[in-house]
Amino acid sequence: MIAGALKTPIADARIQAPDTHTGDTPISPRGRLLVCDGLSKRFGAGTPALDNVTFSIDRPQLTVLLGSSGSGKTTLLRTIAGLVPLDAGRIEIAGAELTPASLARVRRRLGMVHQDFGLADRLTAAQNVMAGAAVNLAWPRLLFQAYPRGVRLRACELLAEVGFTENQANRKARELSGGQRQRVGIARALIGRPQLLLADEPVANLDPQTASGILSLMRAAVAAHGAGILCSLHQTDLACQFADRIIGLKAGRLVFDGSPAELTAETAAALFASATRDSDGGSDVSEPRQER
Amino acid sequence: MSEPEILQGRKPDAWHLKPPFDFRILVLCALAVCCLGYSAQRLDLGRLFSDVGAFFMASAGLKESSSIGEGISGLSGGMFPPVFDERTPVEYVDDLEARLARPFAHLETTATDQTSLDPGTLEIVTRQIETQVLVEPLGYLFLVLLKMLETVEIAIWATLFAVVASLPLSVLCARNYAPHLAIYAAARTFVSFLRSVPELISALFLVLAFGFGAIPGIVALALHSIGFLAKFFAEDIESADVRPQEAIAVTGAGPLAVLRLAVLPQVLPSFTALTLYILDRNVRMATVIGLVGAGGIGQELKGRFDMFQYDRVATLLLVIFLTVLLLDFLAARIRRVLL
């Protein structure tokens, strides 16, 4: 019951030949990687988590979503992955509109790093990574988690790239540290060679050195097969160092969109001005507190 | 500024925190106590306490006798000591040679006094009659163990069939994986129906359909176990952590992949525990449904009970108890290995 009507491509082909797009709607030459048009989302009666967010990603680049805690970064990434239904707005990924009907097909072009990792605790690190390539697996293989050789090789390579040893690769996910779990999540998102990688705070649990390493790895993925990356961060310095472009979110609204060079210290400060203290007086910008 | 933001901005000393439980729970508890009191009256539960009290007073020597005590002493007198051997008069044994060859089997001659009226003299005479009996010291125990094995086999097959049928059925019974609401409702109804028919009743009918023996027992136990397992498997599936499921789903993989890679690893320990519980329960229930002719040790138990051979009943109960104990031990080991 694997969704989508694709028969021919097996996971192998997807991994080894990333440039042959197997989807039924190939990207048109001018097709943009991601179009978000007027996205709005409100949970319950509170303030909106997303408020009329409009932007697009036109070419392979690393776009960083910058914003304080609760500004709507996770919500935005989850709506793009079709995990949160929108109140209003339209999403287009690699030329295909995101609708309930196209969801499974569009998702094949996505990779996602979840803020809370979403690993299966009782599977090993390697099994978790390979699970990211289960899309086209026939059910007997699925039942026994018998992934094609190509997938296994790629999983090992990716795990090595995010700093795992062979021993660690065979450890159960629940026995890994927070940062290790995060790196497994990143390897899993990359195994399908996504055209668009959504990464939700992929370096939140990592030390500065490892964080830089992971972001370089993700940049390398952009260069290697022309992927677009939308990555949420809350470290302004990392964003400026690695991003091609920065999108600032505050209270669900898009308040900044530009290159790292254009992000002034004041704008960054305003972005992180503690929203929850608004009622204690003082405007957004006047408080230079940065949540780092 | 909107309402929630103002609320959010209240000083910490003015924050209102949700209480851990609210008064509705207390009201519900009070209501439950009232219902229990009413039910106790209806069932005459007072007698339970007075009888048990009398029994303890009698045991402590404070009272002459108690109804429970009399019942128990009457039974335990008949049950002790349990019978392990089989003694058969030689004239009833067809294959004497073969049975004598078994370990420990031997012949014994017993002399019994027989009193009868001598038709000639019209006097009562006592004569010694010598009968040869074949004694197999562990013969009965061996028979009981064979019956127990049959019972355990019935339980294992029933559990196996139940697990195989419950796995797909539980997916249809899980709200988040049922392909359609109608299918979900139908599956739930079917499963509830299976659970609502007691094994003993379905075994009665199935014995009519299949005849005496193990097969009706297996089917009866399997049907009931499906009703139980499918329901609880489904509840585990529904309450599994959604985050790993979402992570597999965003790769574009279908529900089968999500079930296999994100749900199954999570619910497997619980599935194992439920299955082992059902196996344990099936062993015990298999003895009960033997009473209506569905094979195994229960058939033997009922026969001996009806013949007032309580010493043999004691052997049977002892074997059942030891088997349940052994299975419990094995189940604990299996659980430790799997989890």
Ligand SMILES: Nc1ncnc2c1ncn2[C@@H]1O[C@H](COP(=O)(O)OP(=O)(O)OP(=O)(O)O)[C@@H](O)[C@H]1O
């Ligand atoms: N499932 C949900 N139900 C209700 N409210 C939600 C839900 N998910 C998010 N929210 C609310 O939406 C707002 C935005 O949350 P979101 O998780 O997108 O923030 P974020 O920018 O990712 O924050 P962080 O940096 O802490 O991860 C928050 O106020 C949050 O409480």
Ligand SMILES: [Mg+2]
């Ligand atoms: Mg977040």
